[in-house]
Amino acid sequence: MQIYLPIAEISINVLLILGLGGGVGFLSGMFGVGGGFMMTPLLIFIGVPPAVAVASEAAQIVASSVSGVLAHWRRKNVDFKMGLVLTVGGFAGSTVGAFLFKYLRQIGQVDLVIAVSFVVLLGIVGGLMLQESLRTLFRKAQQTQRRKAHTHYWAHRLPFKMRFHRSKLYTSILPPIAIGFFIGILAAIMGVGGGFIMVPAMIYLLGMPTAVVVGTSLFQIIFVTANVTVMHSINTQTVDIVLALLLVAGGVIGAQLGVRVGARLRGEQLRALLAVIVLAVGVKVALDLILQPTDVFSIAPVVH
Amino acid sequence: MSRLAALFVLSLLALVPGLGHGQALVTDLSEHVVTVNSSFTGTELLLFGMTDGPGDIVVVVQGPREDVVVRRKENVGGLIWINRRAVGFERVPGYYVVASSRQLTSITTLAARAQHRMGADYLDFSLAASTRRIAGAELTAFRQAVVRNKRAAELYYEAEESVQFVGERLFRTKLTIPAHAPDGNYTVNTYLLRNQQVVAQQSTPLSIVKSGFEQTVFSLAHEQPAIYGLAAVLISVFAGWAAAAIFRKS
Numbered sequence: 001m002q003i004y005l006p007i008a009e010i011s012i013n014v015l016l017i018l019g020l021g022g023g024v025g026f027l028s029g030m031f032g033v034g035g036g037f038m039m040t041p042l043l044i045f046i047g048v049p050p051a052v053a054v055a056s057e058a059a060q061i062v063a064s065s066v067s068g069v070l071a072h073w074r075r076k077n078v079d080f081k082m083g084l085v086l087t088v089g090g091f092a093g094s095t096v097g098a099f100l101f102k103y104l105r106q107i108g109q110v111d112l113v114i115a116v117s118f119v120v121l122l123g124i125v126g127g128l129m130l131q132e133s134l135r136t137l138f139r140k141a142q143q144t145q146r147r148k149a150h151t152h153y154w155a156h157r158l159p160f161k162m163r164f165h166r167s168k169l170y171t172s173i174l175p176p177i178a179i180g181f182f183i184g185i186l187a188a189i190m191g192v193g194g195g196f197i198m199v200p201a202m203i204y205l206l207g208m209p210t211a212v213v214v215g216t217s218l219f220q221i222i223f224v225t226a227n228v229t230v231m232h233s234i235n236t237q238t239v240d241i242v243l244a245l246l247l248v249a250g251g252v253i254g255a256q257l258g259v260r261v262g263a264r265l266r267g268e269q270l271r272a273l274l275a276v277i278v279l280a281v282g283v284k285v286a287l288d289l290i291l292q293p294t295d296v297f298s299i300a301p302v303v304h
Numbered sequence: 305m306s307r308l309a310a311l312f313v314l315s316l317l318a319l320v321p322g323l324g325h326g327q328a329l330v331t332d333l334s335e336h337v338v339t340v341n342s343s344f345t346g347t348e349l350l351l352f353g354m355t356d357g358p359g360d361i362v363v364v365v366q367g368p369r370e371d372v373v374v375r376r377k378e379n380v381g382g383l384i385w386i387n388r389r390a391v392g393f394e395r396v397p398g399y400y401v402v403a404s405s406r407q408l409t410s411i412t413t414l415a416a417r418a419q420h421r422m423g424a425d426y427l428d429f430s431l432a433a434s435t436r437r438i439a440g441a442e443l444t445a446f447r448q449a450v451v452r453n454k455r456a457a458e459l460y461y462e463a464e465e466s467v468q469f470v471g472e473r474l475f476r477t478k479l480t481i482p483a484h485a486p487d488g489n490y491t492v493n494t495y496l497l498r499n500q501q502v503v504a505q506q507s508t509p510l511s512i513v514k515s516g517f518e519q520t521v522f523s524l525a526h527e528q529p530a531i532y533g534l535a536a537v538l539i540s541v542f543a544g545w546a547a548a549a550i551f552r553k554s
Contacts, residue, residue: 004483006518007525011346011483059540066544108375108387116384226537233533237525241536242518245543252547289384293377295456296385297449302371302392302432 007240008052014246016046021060021250028064028251029258030265031274032214034221036061036192037125039247041118041281050111051101052240054191055232059244061193061225064251065218072215079166079212082176083219086198089177090224093184098231101189105236106303115285117190122282125196130275136268167208167216176206180220188228193221236303328356328504329496336508338481339515346483351403351508352476353494360404360411360497361467361475362422365510367399367459368488371432374446374453391446392432398486400424400460403477405467413500420495420502424451424460458482487514 003014020042028035036057043053072078104110158172179201183194195217202213233239262270331353338347351363371394375387402422404411418426429450431437438446454460459482467477479492490510495502514522525532 004518006521009484059536062537062540063544063547066541067548068544070545070548108373108390112384112386222541226541229537229540230530230533233525233536234529237529237532239525239533239536241521241532241539244536244540248540248543248547252551256551291385292379293385295449295452296377297374297446297453298377298387299372299374299450299453302373 005240005243008048017246018250021247022254025251025254026258029255030262034193034195040191050114051238055238056240056243057191058225058228060247063248065221069218077212077215078219079216082164083216085173085176086180086220087223089180090184093181094188094224094227097185097188102235119286126275126278133268133272184224187224329506330354331494331506338512347481349479355473358472362495363403364493365401366397367490368486369395370398372396374449392435393429394432396429403463403466407464487512
């Protein structure tokens with residue numbers, strides 16, 4: 001069954017989009033990762049213009065993060081104060097990112113920057129995941145390294161300190177604002193939530209307790225991707241709400257199944273498999289940049 | 305099948321005004337207004353007509369004009385392909401079709417093809433005023449890139465021998481309109497040729513109108529982008545909340 005996506009301006013099979021949403025949602029549910037970093041390149045592979053893939057994916061992440069944050073909220077695993085500080089940085093970063101995105105689109109380089117960003121990101125994320133899961137599989141890892149508190153100390157010396165009761169921290173707001181800013185830029189240019197960077201950054205750089213990091217990350221992702229959605233709508237008119245809602249529909253069902261399956265299976269082999277999938281997607285994006293295109297000429301409507 | 309089609313064409317022709325009043329060429333389309341909606345996966349239009357005797361038919365369809373930018377990728381550092389050169393063109397038809405009853409080169413002269421745009425090589429789009437001046441082989445390469453990309457997007461095509469005669473005087477052909485064809489007014493020109501000369505021509509109006517839900521979404525996104533963006537966020541928030549609520553109960 002074909003559906004016409006009004007902003008992407010392509011006809012596409014509904015089941016393909018639902019299946020893609022479901023498949024990535026399944027992986028998200030199983031491994032507790034966001035999935036935006038997989039969805040955007042997959043949308044590009046099936047023919048959605050890269051700019052539309054990025055902007056529509058931002059809208060989908062708003063939905064999936066709202067969905068995800070509610071459970072954490074009920075368990076009081078959201079540090080709202082820290083979330084708001086991160087959001088301040090995220091808002092600024094995503095606004096800068098959105099204008100950069102608009103400029104890149106005007107000069108015809110947005111597809112390139114999206115692709116290169118994904119090669120780097122998928123390479124790093126997939127590589128780290130593979131390394132970690134292989135290490136666990138072969139039991140080469142002895143004790144996990146104790147988290148050192150030195151970052152806590154340098155953050156301690158910075159000005160503008162604030163007390164974060166839920167995270168049991170008294171620290172400067174500059175590092176979270178900087179982290180939020182950086183991830184905000186990524187969110188605008190790549191259509192990702194950035195949880196896979198935010199969560200480790202919260203633990204290792206900010207020293208937040210692990211119980212609150214996922215909920216707090218989801219909380220701030222809602223606002224940052226909402227800003228990305230609005231900014232891209234205004235600047236480039238690339239948000240395809242029909243596409244986003246189809247992905248949400250597939251995604252929520254896939255995520256529910258993923259959570260259930262993930263709870264029953266032992267994770268390390270699966271985690272290695274996910275790492276291989278992530279790397280494979282990265283390799284495909286890289287090949288599309290390296291191999292000579294069938295037509296070196298491309299045409300686009302004039303963007304003012 | 306062909307008898308049925310002929311009957312269909314004949315019955316439609318009965319409705320065409322002017323037929324039988326000594327005109328050399330009369331044509332009409334099965335639809336003059338094509339509506340794009342959610343189930344729209346492209347459509348086929350039937351163009352049919354009648355001549356006053358043997359001859360050849362060429363149909364030229366052009367969609368609304370648009371400005372495009374053509375970019376050429378170059379290999380940078382022996383590694384990746386990057387858009388380097390950009391050239392703008394104005395008044396490029398968003399849709400273009402030539403259908404003919406026989407090979408164009410055997411039924412038309414070069415002059416006629418050039419004059420009536422019978423063939424994408426003869427389209428009259430030109431370099432944008434703001435773009436860098438290019439000429440010669442480079443201009444040709446960029447112009448051909450426009451046509452090639454439009455063909456790849458199924459927005460341009462040439463269908464020689466696709467105009468079929470039913471008997472000597474009745475003819476018909478199909479026009480394929482893809483889902484992403486631009487909306488607006490199209491010109492459909494039909495030419496009757498004898499001895500490589502155009503002896504009669506007729507224009508038939510056609511418009512593509514995007515309507516329904518898709519058009520509402522498209523218009524809102526382009527005309528009220530801030531409201532569209534806020535609406536997209538609210539809808540997404542609601543969808544996320546609804547999904548959580550549904551699965552919490554189950």
